[in-house]
Amino acid sequence: MNAILTHLPFVIAVTVAIAGLAVVLWRRNLIHVLMGMSLVESAVNLFLVALGYRHDAVAPIYTGLRDGGEGVRMVLPTVQALTLTAIVIGLATTAMMLSLVIVIHRHYGTTDVRDVRRLRE
Amino acid sequence: MKHLFKFLVLAVLAAALWRCALAIPFGNPLAGTPLPPAMDEHYIAAARAETGASNVVTSIVFDYRGFDTLGEASVLFTAVLGVGLVLRKLNAKEKREARDAEE
Amino acid sequence: MRKSRIVGHIAAVFYPFCLVFGLYVVLHGHLTPGGGFQGGAVMATGAALMMVAGMFDEGEREIKYHHYKAIEAFGLLLFIGLAFAGILSGHGAFFRNIWANAGGWFGAPGESGSFNSGGLLPLMNLAVGVEVFGGISVILVTMIRAMKAAERGEDREDGDDEAEGAE
Numbered sequence: 001m002n003a004i005l006t007h008l009p010f011v012i013a014v015t016v017a018i019a020g021l022a023v024v025l026w027r028r029n030l031i032h033v034l035m036g037m038s039l040v041e042s043a044v045n046l047f048l049v050a051l052g053y054r055h056d057a058v059a060p061i062y063t064g065l066r067d068g069g070e071g072v073r074m075v076l077p078t079v080q081a082l083t084l085t086a087i088v089i090g091l092a093t094t095a096m097m098l099s100l101v102i103v104i105h106r107h108y109g110t111t112d113v114r115d116v117r118r119l120r121e
Numbered sequence: 122m123k124h125l126f127k128f129l130v131l132a133v134l135a136a137a138l139w140r141c142a143l144a145i146p147f148g149n150p151l152a153g154t155p156l157p158p159a160m161d162e163h164y165i166a167a168a169r170a171e172t173g174a175s176n177v178v179t180s181i182v183f184d185y186r187g188f189d190t191l192g193e194a195s196v197l198f199t200a201v202l203g204v205g206l207v208l209r210k211l212n213a214k215e216k217r218e219a220r221d222a223e224e
Numbered sequence: 225m226r227k228s229r230i231v232g233h234i235a236a237v238f239y240p241f242c243l244v245f246g247l248y249v250v251l252h253g254h255l256t257p258g259g260g261f262q263g264g265a266v267m268a269t270g271a272a273l274m275m276v277a278g279m280f281d282e283g284e285r286e287i288k289y290h291h292y293k294a295i296e297a298f299g300l301l302l303f304i305g306l307a308f309a310g311i312l313s314g315h316g317a318f319f320r321n322i323w324a325n326a327g328g329w330f331g332a333p334g335e336s337g338s339f340n341s342g343g344l345l346p347l348m349n350l351a352v353g354v355e356v357f358g359g360i361s362v363i364l365v366t367m368i369r370a371m372k373a374a375e376r377g378e379d380r381e382d383g384d385d386e387a388e389g390a391e
Contacts, residue, residue: 003143004143006147007142007143007145007147008147009147010142010143010145010147011142011143013142014138014141014142018131018134018135018138021131021134022131025127026124026127050147051145051150052150053147054150055148059257060164060177061175061177061178061255061256061257062169062176062177063175063176063255063256074177076161077164077165077168077177077178077181078160078161078181080181081178081181081182081186081189082189084178084182084259084261085182087261088193088196088197088261088356089193089196089197091265091360092196092197092199092200092201093200095200096200096203096207099203099366099367099370100207102207102208102367102370102371102374103207103211105374170325171324172321172324172342172343172345173254173321173323173325173330173332173341173342173345174254174255174341174342174343175254175255175341175342176253176254176255176256176257176259178259179253179259179342179345179349180254183319183344183345183348183349184319184324184345187318187319187348188318188319190352191303191304191319194300194303194352195300197355197356197359198297198300198355200363201296201359201362201363204362204366204367205362205366208366208369211369211373211374212366212369212370214373215369215370215373215376216369218373218376
């Protein structure tokens with residue numbers, strides 16, 4: 001129990017990722033599948049940011065720190081930069097998937113994967 | 122049967138991921154490994170002198186790892202092109218119908 | 225879909241504030257949390273607000289589409305050009321921050337945390353912010369237009385759907 005509390009951000013990230021995977025596996029609606037994929041993506045972002053956290057540290061920004069920020073402990077900035085990249089790429093892929101769902105809905109009249117699976121005519 | 126299989130896969134994955142999550146030290150990155158976070162320490166210590174920006178994350182995104190950001194911007198641009206391409210037919214139809222409705 | 229005049233006008237009031245706040249986040253990207261991507265997304269939120277409120281109608285949307293497309297391409301080209309500045313200036317490499325701590329424009333040393341610091345970083349932030357704003361807005365305009373077409377197609381006979389499928 002204590003281990004879960006001390007590792008809470010990682011545990012939450014893993015749980016959210018598993019929830020997203022469950023949505024992808026069990027849901028039939030393409031919009032719901034897409035939401036599940038976004039959940040997994042958010043979980044990965046959360047995991048990355050939590051990976052760079054340090055106790056008793058501030059955000060890696062020197063503006064407004066006392067004494068010009070001399071000797072201040074800061075959290076790791078590289079993972080934050082990578083997360084920024086991941087978020088934008090996730091946005092792009094989500095937009096792409098949504099437009100594909102719009103086309104599928106237009107073509108088949110439904111977003112249910114069981115009806116989309118077979119080729120019409 | 123199919124549901125059982127899905128559930129098994131998910132359970133195994135969940136157990137493995139939980140195990141990993143509890144094994145990584147939180148709040149003390151790379152502790153217990155031979156690699157101290159030297160790269161991040163260098164960024165934090167030298168970013169202001171080398172790039173002039175007070176925000177270390179911005180220094181990394183646009184200076185140290187600028188090539189990464191260039192690829193990211195290209196991905197965004199390509200996604201916009203892809204959305205336009207996928208929805209091109211619907212867009213053309215909407216344009217045509219809007220014009221017809223005006224006349 | 226009927227447009228509400230109240231919602232539309234309130235959205236029009238908030239639109240410039242969204243743009244100004246997004247621009248603030250973009251321009252202070254080298255000093256405070258934020259930067260090109262976040263600020264561009266905030267600006268695009270303003271555009272999304274206007275679209276959801278129905279303030280861009282058919283003809284105007286076409287004009288806006290081309291504006292956003294041009295804005296996006298301009299942002300990406302500016303970013304690539306700034307990346308090449310290091311090579312073109314003769315002393316440096318790709319993505320070299322040639323103006324950092326060099327005096328002049330954005331050349332003040334970063335210790336003070338003044339706006340006039342960071343070298344090429346504020347300009348790159350601006351380029352990326354403009355690109356993200358244009359890109360997200362283009363995506364939104366395209367999707368809203370496609371959804372309107374799909375909405376209108378509901379009550380039509382299925383005649384040209386078959387032809388579409390055959391292509």
